[in-house]
Amino acid sequence: MVSQDEINARAKAAVMDFDDEAVxxxxxxxxxxxxxxxxxxQDGLTAGMNEVGDQFEQGTLxxxxxxxxxxxxxxxxxxxxxxxxxxxGAVKSKGKIVIGTIExxxxxxxxxxxxxxxxxxxxxxxxxxxxxxxxTYVDAVKEHKPLVIGSSxxxxxxxxxxxxxxxxxxxxxxxxxVLTMVGxxxxxxxxxxxxxxxxxxxxxxxxxxxCNAAAE
Ligand code: HCB
Numbered sequence: 159m160v161s162q163d164e165i166n167a168r169a170k171a172a173v174m175d176f177d178d179e180a181v182x183x184x185x186x187x188x189x190x191x192x193x194x195x196x197x198x199x200q201d202g203l204t205a206g207m208n209e210v211g212d213q214f215e216q217g218t219l220x221x222x223x224x225x226x227x228x229x230x231x232x233x234x235x236x237x238x239x240x241x242x243x244x245x246x247g248a249v250k251s252k253g254k255i256v257i258g259t260i261e262x263x264x265x266x267x268x269x270x271x272x273x274x275x276x277x278x279x280x281x282x283x284x285x286x287x288x289x290x291x292x293x294t295y296v297d298a299v300k301e302h303k304p305l306v307i308g309s310s311x312x313x314x315x316x317x318x319x320x321x322x323x324x325x326x327x328x329x330x331x332x333x334x335x336v337l338t339m340v341g342x343x344x345x346x347x348x349x350x351x352x353x354x355x356x357x358x359x360x361x362x363x364x365x366x367x368x369c370n371a372a373a374e
Contacts, residue, residue, distance in 0.1 A: 159191060160187065160188075160191045160193065161193075162193045162194060162197055165188050165191065165202065166202035166205070168184050168202075169181060169185070169198055169202030169203050170202050170203070170205045170209070171206065172184055172206070172230065172234075173207055173227050173234070174209055174227065175230075176223065176227050176229075176230050177230060178229055178233040180230075181230045181231070181233050181237075182237050184202075184234070185198065185234045185237035186237060188238075189237070189238070189241050195238045195241055195242060196242070196275070198234075199234075199238060199271060199362075200363065203231045203234050204268075204361075206230075207227055208343075210223060210227040211224065211343075235270070235271065242274055242278050243274070243278060245278060251280060251281065251282045252281050252305075252369075252370070253281060253282070253304070253306075253373050254281065254282045254283075254284065254302050254304040254305060255281045255283050255284070255304055255305060255306045255307075255308060255369060256283075256286060256295070256298045256304045256308065257269060257272060257273050257276070257283060257284070257307075258286030258290035258294070258295065258298075258308075258309060258310070259287070259288035259289065259290060259310045259312075259342075260292075260310065260311045260316050260319045260323075261289060261290060261319050262313075262315070262316045262319065263289060263313055263316040264288050264289055265288070265310070265312035265313070265342070266287070266310075268312070268341070268343070268362075270285075271362045272308065272359070272365045274362075275362040275363070276362075276365060276366060276369060279366045279369070279370060281305075281373075284298065284302055286298060290309075292322045293326065295307055295309065295326075295327075296323075296326050296330050296332070299332055299336050300330070303335065304336060305336070305337060305369070305372060306336065306337045306338070306339050306357065306369055307327075307336050308339035308341065308357075309340055309341075310341055311340070311341075311342040311345060312342045312343055313344065314344050317340075317342065317344050317345055317349065320340050320345070320349075321353040324353050324355065337357060337372055338355045338356050339355065339356065339358075339359055339365065340353070340355045340357070340358055340359075341359045356372075357369070357372065
């Protein structure tokens, strides 16, 4: 029987090889073998994606490689999502969470994983998509009255806009009605503290743990 570490390592390698078909096959094998699919996403697929990102930063890989790796990762997540959803079962809604990738930023893989995991955990999730205008977050708080409004930012140039969500919620007089959550690779607890965000989530599991605590 295949071990978790082995299948994670193979998934990581397949993302780094930009091999969608291999990623899909590995994910199907993982489902068959009943290994932990959350670990497969975080310690396998995401680890491969991060390695590609590091090599892109170092100049040893280029944008087409990043695109190909993200397609391979997305292919794997698509295979695993129904299993994750089935694991969630029919649970009573713990409340609403609105999430989106911030204005100017089209990175959506991490936000999509967070949205899926929150759904599985029993939250009703409203996904605003990517490149979401700050005013749209504010309007969504007015419309949906969520427990948490989450933003994702993958670039140092776009994470600064997370501050504007705080400011515009205050200007609209609704900051106290909702908890704000920030995440994305360059985002840290220090950044969340600096801008006054209520929740910093390092990854999807952390987002679920912290939103669960907020819902209690
Ligand atoms: Co892109 N990109 N990229 N990229 N990209 C990054 C982010 C760089 C860091 C790469 C680098 O230089 N090392 C860099 C940003 C540098 C900076 O900070 N300024 C960068 C750049 C520069 C760019 C372009 C500008 C490149 C160009 O066109 N010249 C361009 C951006 C255009 C734009 O947005 N306006 C671009 C484009 C792309 C794509 C399209 C090729 C592709 C995205 C595909 C897609 O998302 N549909 C892409 C990718 C894949 C990456 C890297 C390699 C991986 C991102 C990723 O998906 N990681 C990334 C390098 C990196 O981050 N290591 C690189 C995997 C996911 C699972 O992790 O961190 O997103 P995550 O999410 C976690 C976690 O953060 C947390 O939970 C998630 C799950 O565990 N989380 C939240 C995320 N959001 C949350 C929200 C919450 O409320 C709570 C928790």
